[in-house]
Amino acid sequence: MQPLRFAVIGAGFWSNYQVAAWKELHGVELVALCDTNKESVHTLAHKFGVANAYTTAEELLAKENVDFVDIITDVDSHASLSRLAAAKGVNVICQKPMAGSLADAEKMADSCKMQNVKLFVHENFRWQAPIRALKKAIDGGEIGRIFKARVTFCSAFPVFENQPFLSDLSHFILTDIGSHVLDICRFLFGEVKRL
Numbered sequence: 001m002q003p004l005r006f007a008v009i010g011a012g013f014w015s016n017y018q019v020a021a022w023k024e025l026h027g028v029e030l031v032a033l034c035d036t037n038k039e040s041v042h043t044l045a046h047k048f049g050v051a052n053a054y055t056t057a058e059e060l061l062a063k064e065n066v067d068f069v070d071i072i073t074d075v076d077s078h079a080s081l082s083r084l085a086a087a088k089g090v091n092v093i094c095q096k097p098m099a100g101s102l103a104d105a106e107k108m109a110d111s112c113k114m115q116n117v118k119l120f121v122h123e124n125f126r127w128q129a130p131i132r133a134l135k136k137a138i139d140g141g142e143i144g145r146i147f148k149a150r151v152t153f154c155s156a157f158p159v160f161e162n163q164p165f166l167s168d169l170s171h172f173i174l175t176d177i178g179s180h181v182l183d184i185c186r187f188l189f190g191e192v193k194r195l
Helices: 013-023 038-048 057-063 075-087 102-114 129-139 164-168 172-189
Strands: 004-009 028-034 052-054 068-071 091-094 119-121
Touching: 004 013, 004 057, 013 028, 013 038, 028 038, 028 057, 038 052, 052 057, 057 068, 057 075, 068 075, 075 091, 075 102, 091 102, 102 119, 129 172
Parallel strands: 004 028, 004 068, 028 052, 068 091, 091 119
Antiparallel strands: none
């Protein structure tokens, strides 16, 4: 079976981690990187041995034959980049949060659906062993019927030291941390039925 060919759009802080993880997987081939910052994209390409580096997503999608793109950029660019990839028939994986507004998220989903391409949003905490163990206990009835939960998210990760731009976000808690908490709750307890 041929590996899935893909490109990463975004060469910032998190891209280093995600490209390193992609390089450990079998069945995928990272063929190109893209970032508007020429120095950043070439540095990342050199670090991970990626032959092709672009400074526009338009050029990347015009020149590369990829099965999917992994969008690891600021939230404000997710909708336009997702729609651009979908228009080219390219599947999309997008960093969380999916979009800066419900309207943008709906546009992303609609454009991918119209073009018959898949859209995935990165969420990592639901895959971690402690969360999986809790899910198994809940599903197995070990805890009993859950009717209320309080979820607290704590981290020793130096968020602002590693990503100073986050301190400028007007909705930091929802944008960066809240999406994790909401996804964990959806995973553990099911989809929201009413507000």
